[in-house]
Amino acid sequence: MSEPFYVSAPGKVIIFGEHSAVYNKPAIAAALSLRAYLLVTPSPTSSDTITLDFPDIGLSHSWNKNDLPWDEVKKHVTHTDGLPDTTDELVPEIIDGLTDALSDLESKLHYTACHCFLYLYMNLCDIHTEGMSFCVRSTLPIGAGLGSSASTAVCLASSLAILGGHIDPAALTYSEKHKTTHNPRSADFIDSWSLIGEKCFHGNPSGIDNAVATHGGAVLYQRKDNPTMPSVRTSMPNLPPIKLLLTNTKIPRSTADLVGGVGRLNKQYPKTSGCILDAMGHLTNEAYHLMIRPFFGSDELNNLKELVNINHGLLVSLGVSHPALEKIKIISEEFKVGATKLTGAGGGGCAITLVNDECSKETIEKAVQCFQDEGFETFETSLGGKGVGALYAENVSEEVREKVFDLKRFSGFGTREEIIEVLGVENQEGWKFW
Known part of the structure; x- marks a missing residue:
């Protein structure tokens, strides 16, 4: 057997x-x-x-x-x-x-x-x-x-x-x-x-x-x-684990509708939206070169968090955020938890927060409680690994x-x-x- x-x-x-x-x-x-x-x-x-x-x-x-x-x-x-x-x-x-x-x-x-x-x-x-x-x-x-x-x-x-x-x-x-x-x-x-x-x-x-x-x-x-x-x-x-908060707004969204909305924006304002999409491409390549460094440490993590904030701003400009996602970002910034962005199609769904090294367990617990008070579900997890x-x-x-x-x-x-x-x-x- x-x-x-x-x-x-x-x-x-x-x-x-x-x-x-x-x-x-x-x-x-x-x-x-x-x-x-x-x-x-x-x-x-x-x-x-x-x-x-x-x-x-x-x-x-x-x-x-x-x-x-x-x-x-x-x-x-x-x-x-x-x-x-x-x-x-x-x-x-x-x-x-x-x-x-x-x-x-x-x-x-x-x-x-x-x-x-x-x-x-x-x-x-x-x-x-x-x-x-x-x-x-x-x-x-x-x-x-x-x-x-x-x-x-x-x-x-x-x-x-x-x-x-x-x-x-x-x-x-x-x-x-x-x-x-x-x-x-x-x-x-x-x-x-x-x-x-x-x-x-x-x-x-x-x-x-x-x-x-x-x-x-x-x-x-x-x-x-x-x-x-x-x-x-x-x-x-070989990306080492990075401490992460994953917060689910529990708000349903249609990926097809959100992708279609960006498509309409791109068709109506091709030069403007094209620049945003190009910027996102450049940003992703910057992040890639950070993440493959053989000794990924605190400096690389801080740079990565800056890119997270920039990427969220670019996604907001494409119209795919949501008040619930912005609320998550506001709370994480109020408690200085880390850098937050929406993940996936947006319009609801989930946000991720790359946690600051100096953020205490007590501070994280207070932020998580605020997320829960808003009706969100938060997971303390890690990225990579x-x-x-x-x-x-x-x-x-x-x-x-x-x-x-x-x-x-x-x-x-x-x-x-x-x-x-x-x-x-x-x-x-x-x-x-x-």
């Missing part, structure tokens, strides 16, 4: 380049310490049973692996050097072949999650793979533009790649991860297959979310003017194993704080990274 194991991957925030990325300017996204966690355990009922549990969205579904359309799927899977190849687009024949296995799912959200899982499972595993239970928990707010689907896709891709024998075990501790790159082939394999998972979730994703969730640190991304050319994607895996990692049962003590590898306990955690306290990659010894 297989040993249980965890995999975990971070969410992301866009630091620089919102909206200007639509016009082929560079953007930078960075990992968050808020993460998704996936526990893989042998099936308690039968070695032929596969179960996907996602308590955060009320999903629990099982399949008999012998009933899945293996012959139909496997004839569309090619291999290079013994590894299954990804495709530019999802394979229609595989999608059609999975229809019957998904026919009893009534919720669109549940259907999409199960479709992603089965699509990856049948590409990366086979009929001889032992039946397992997969339980996903997330400390990320779902649907807040923080890459929750990508972190889930990375967890699914990495766990199934382990079961399929396609990657080497994660082997680096956190301190080692920031000194060297161990076996990039495994990380690149996870990255490429998690993009397939993201396509199951979103159709045509950029690939930046799953790249950040896989490699950690930060990623610079830029689309080419020629749509037939591949986008540029440059990883910055670890990408996808694994925690193997055989590598921990019996005491830790009984405490941590308990499926019933894991699925029953009531808050993200409980998950982080028990499983957080900063709190639980034994986590390894690719």
Whole structure:
């Protein structure tokens, strides 16, 4: 019987380049310490049973692996050097072949999650793979533009790649991860297959979310003017963790409407808005050169915070801020917490604050209370840091194993704080990274 194991991957925030990325300017996204966690355990009922549990969205579904359309799927899977190849687009024949296995799912959200899982499972595993239970928990707010689907896709891709024998075990501790790159082939394999998972979730994703969730640190991304050319994607895996407040206004917004508004402004005032978008592109490149310095320290962080303030001002000039976002910025400045900007499409959603080194815990608590009084939700997290990692049962003590590898306990955690306290990659010894 297989040993249980965890995999975990971070969410992301866009630091620089919102909206200007639509016009082929560079953007930078960075990992968050808020993460998704996936526990893989042998099936308690039968070695032929596969179960996907996602308590955060009320999903629990099982399949008999012998009933899945293996012959139909496997004839569309090619291999290079013994590894299954990804495709530019999802394979229609595989999608059609999975229809019957998904026919009893009534919720669109549940259907999409199960479709992603089965699509990856049948590409990366086979009929001889032992039946397992997969339980996903997330400390990320779902649907807040923080890459929750990508972190889930990375967890699914990495766990199934382990079961399929396609990657080497994660082997680096956190301190080692920031000194060297161990076996990039495994990380690149996870990255490429998690993009397939993201396509199951979103159709045509950029690939930046799953790249950040896989490699950690930060990623610079830029689309080419020629749509037939591949986008540029440059990883910055060695960015050290930067203390961050993430504040969710809980105000819904339409990304399409906000992007459309910038488009109308750009059409009406092309020279003016063009200068703003160009400035955002230059600013992002400045930030990139700061973030790749080998000894990133307080001077670089202070310069980065200046760029955060400038970037927010440029986004305000494009009309994509919101009174709630400005309130967050005002409160953070009143308490001298740090540099604040909106992240993502704007118009609501979230803001990030890069925290000043000299800001005390008491001051942060007072600011967070003010945010909560306004109806916002704030997370004390960090920017940059670890990408996808694994925690193997055989590598921990019996005491830790009984405490941590308990499926019933894991699925029953009531808050993200409980998950982080028990499983957080900063709190639980034994986590390894690719």
